[in-house]
Amino acid sequence: MGKTLDNVYKHQSLAYKYFLYFVTVALIVFFFPKGGKFKYEFQKGKPWQYENLYAPIDFSIKKTNDEIADEQRSLRDNKTNYYTFDENIPANVENNIEKELRGLFTSNVFTTAQQRVILNTSLEVIDSIYTFGIFQDVPASSSVLLVRSNEARTLNSNSFIDLQKAKQKVASILANKESPARTTLENIIGQVLQVNIFYNDVLTEKVLEEELSKISYTRGNISEGRLIIAKGEVVEAENFKILNSLKEEYESELWRGNNYYFILLGYTILVALVLVMLFLFLKRYRSEIFKNNNKVTFIFVNILLMVLATTLMVKNNESYVYVVPLCILPLILKNFFDARLGLFVHVLTVLILGFVVPxxxxxxxxxxxxxIVTILTASELYKRANLFISVGQITLIYIIGYFAFHAIHEGNLENIEWILFGVFVLNGLLTLFAQPLIYMYEKVFGLISDVSLLELSDTNSKLLKELSDKAPGTFHHSLQVANLAEAAANEIGANAMLVRVGALYHDIGKMNKPTYFTENQITNVNPHDDLPPKESAKIIIDHVINGIEIARKNKLPDRIIDFLRTHHGTTLVFYFYKKQQELETEVDDKDFRYPGPIPFSRETAILMMADAVEAASKSLKSPTYIIIDEFVEKIVKGQMQANQFLNANITLKEIEMVKKVLKQKLTNIYHLRVEYPE
Structure with a gap:
């Protein structure tokens, strides 16, 4: 049982990778649109490269979105407007006129016969006006139906009058009648007239929706076995529509019945193969990342996010698939890892998305x-202008590429979808979101970017300011080591910014007891003179442990803490070890050896060499080229003989290049001139 648990513990990292792999494959396949894949690729204006294609099934020729949109637009432009006739208003108007006339007749100016003529005339005018009614607004369209007594009838445009025209019509009618008090009667009728025909928007829209729902989305059928296109024939407009219709029908039919499981199996195998390639790449060329489950998870999470965003866009509106800022992926991976890994993961993600996009x-x-443009142009993202320049170049590449494909497909530059330029610009703007995304990833996954390294390299930061105040000698030593290490890192292509920051913080543990380190001793008094060698060695060794504690307290990233842990590796505190040997013959070197671990990257190896060389160089007296050359060779050779670089991925050639830089820098520090032969 115990051995079983040990095996489980030893293989838990690998088990997690298997778990992550299968979960990622399952999620990606789950995100994919539910549909099969047409087995032929074709483009408008290109020859049909396959054998003669006969219809495998009966299917309808689907109208294009533009054709359907044109039909809908035509129906809306020519829709019938419905108006409602209010039957109560004419009766109300007649009642109001009778009231007005009764008031007029009380003056006894008119005889009974005249009163009867005036009343009859007014009622005749009202009947004439309200035969068709008065519109609230004169219809702009000639297609008008008037709903009256639950019956709809067509009105002639000559019948369209509003209140103003109704008053004019009243004057015209009265002018042709022999009626007493004609002017007075015209004024009274004009005052009591009311609108009684109103636009019925509810009924109009309801009828329009019914008409729109009757639009057919197909135009004709293709019978099974009919020749669709012959080999070598150019895919033209009509054939292109038929092929697209077959493609849609074929893909929807594929997903039905037992085909569902075979399609799922096919997608799963293809996605699994792509992700296997990623694992093989990491294991072979990025072993330090492959061993780190946190970093592997980070890569897979980014792939999943891009697949999810793209598939959601395809499902909702595939025309805007380029809105998804896919170039954020290589941008972020290059920032946290390297360009080669960023491009490799980007290409694999694009291959996965190739299954689902149009x-x-x-x-x-x-x-x-x-x-590729992202990888080549995006550098030093801590400089804000660089990201904007890179995003501008990416957007330009999309636009130029779209122009090229449009010219190939259409044979001209007509019918360009200008909205796609807005899509590409939006893609670029969303790519700028990489900066805040990098910050969030740093907090979630504990990674470190160049932006954070730049902030940490500020010597006015709280921790470095404290180091400068408490241990000024150590602070200046750290600055010198940072300069040496940065130059060496640039020479061999290592992360110069990372090694510089690591060098600035590598000795912060000396703040606890600064006077026990020679660079901080400003008098001839050495506190080690009063201590036994073993205790002195413990104080010296403890600056590594103390530094790690201070770093964690101040929330320094783990990649910086790695420099504190490894800058002395497992070397001996040689001076006090020799002093102890003078006191006793048998000395346990464990009491005088740093706890390690030894450097495990090029950057930590560079810091170990630069730190040892800079510290020991203070003991040089009257240095010359030969002395400096032998001095650097001796120190680095001692570290190599102590097997300090076994775990670091640094080659002998790179070590020689580092030594060369260290010699040049020390020569500049001591202002040596060329020695001419006598």
Whole structure:
């Protein structure tokens, strides 16, 4: 049982990777749109490269979105407007006129016969006006139906009058009648007239929706066995529509019945193969990342996010698939790791998305080119202008690529979808979100970027300011080591910013007891003179442990703490070890050896060499080229003989390059001139 648990513990990292792998494959396949994949690739204006294609099934020719949109627009432009006739208003108007006339007749100016004529005339005018009614607003369209007594009838445009025209019509009618008090009657009728025909927007929209729902989304059928296109025939407009209709029908039919499971199996195998390639790449070329489950998880999470965003866009509106800022992926991976890994992961992600996006060849081509441009142009993201320049170049590549594909497909530059330029610009703006995303990833995954390294390299930061105040000698030593290590890192292509920051903080543990370190002793009094060698060695060794504690307290990133842990590796505190040997013959070197671990990267190896060389160089008297050369060779050779670089991925050639830089820098520090032969 105990051995079983030990094996489980030893293989838990590998087990986690298997778990992450299977979960990622399952999620990606789950995100994919539920549909099969047409087995032929075709483009408008290109020859049909396959054998003669006969219809495998009966299917309808689907109208394009533009054709459907044109039909809908035509129906809306020519829709019938419905108006409602209010039957109560004419009766109310007649009642109001009778009241007004009764008031007029009380003056006894008119005889009974005249009163009867005036009343009859007014009622005749009202009947004439309200035969068709008075519109609230005169219809702009000639297609008008008037709903009256639950019956709709068509009105002639000559019948369209509003209140103003109704008053004019009243004057015209009265002018042709022999009626007493004609002017008075015209004024009274004009005052009591009311609008009685109103626009019925509810009924109009309801009828329009019914008409829109009757639009057919197909135009004709293709019978099974009919020749669709012959080999070598150019895919033209009509054939292109038929092929697209077959593609949609074929893909929807594939997903039904037992085909569902075979399609799932196919997708799963393809996605699994792509992710296997990623694991093999990491294991072979980025072993330090492969061993770190946190970093592997980070890479897989980014792939999942890009697949999720793209598939959601495809499901909702595939025309805007380029809105998804896929170039954020190589941008972030290059920032946290390196350009080669960033591009490799980007290409694999694009291959996965090629299964689900429309025009997969065009999409894959544009995204890979954009990813390459991202890798080549995006550098030093802590400089704000660099990110804007890179995003501008990425957007330009998308636009140029779209122009090229449009010219190939259409044979001209007409019918360009200008909205896609807005899509590409939006893609660029979303790519700028990489900066805050990098910050969030640093907090979530404990990673470190160049932006954070730049902030940490500020010598006015709280921790470095404290080091400068408490241990000024150590602070200046750290600055010198940072300069040496940065130059050496640049020479061999290592992360210069990372090694510089590591050098600035590598000795912060000396703040606890600064006077026990020679660079901080400003008098001839040495506190080690009163201590036994073993205790002195413990104080010297403890500055590593103390530094780690201070770093964690101040929340320094783990990658910086690695420099504190490894800058002495497992070397001996040689001076006090020799002093102890003078006191006793048998000495346990464990009491005089740093706890380690030994350097495990090029950057930590560079710091070990630079730190040892800079510290020991203070003992040089009257240095010359030969003395400096032998001095550097001796120190680095001793570290190599102590097996301090076994775990670091640094080659002998790179070590020689580092030594060369250290010699040059020390020569500049001591202002040596060329010695001419006598």
């Amino acid at each position: 025009n997969s060849f065009e999409y894959i081509f544009l995204q890979i080119i954009a990813g």
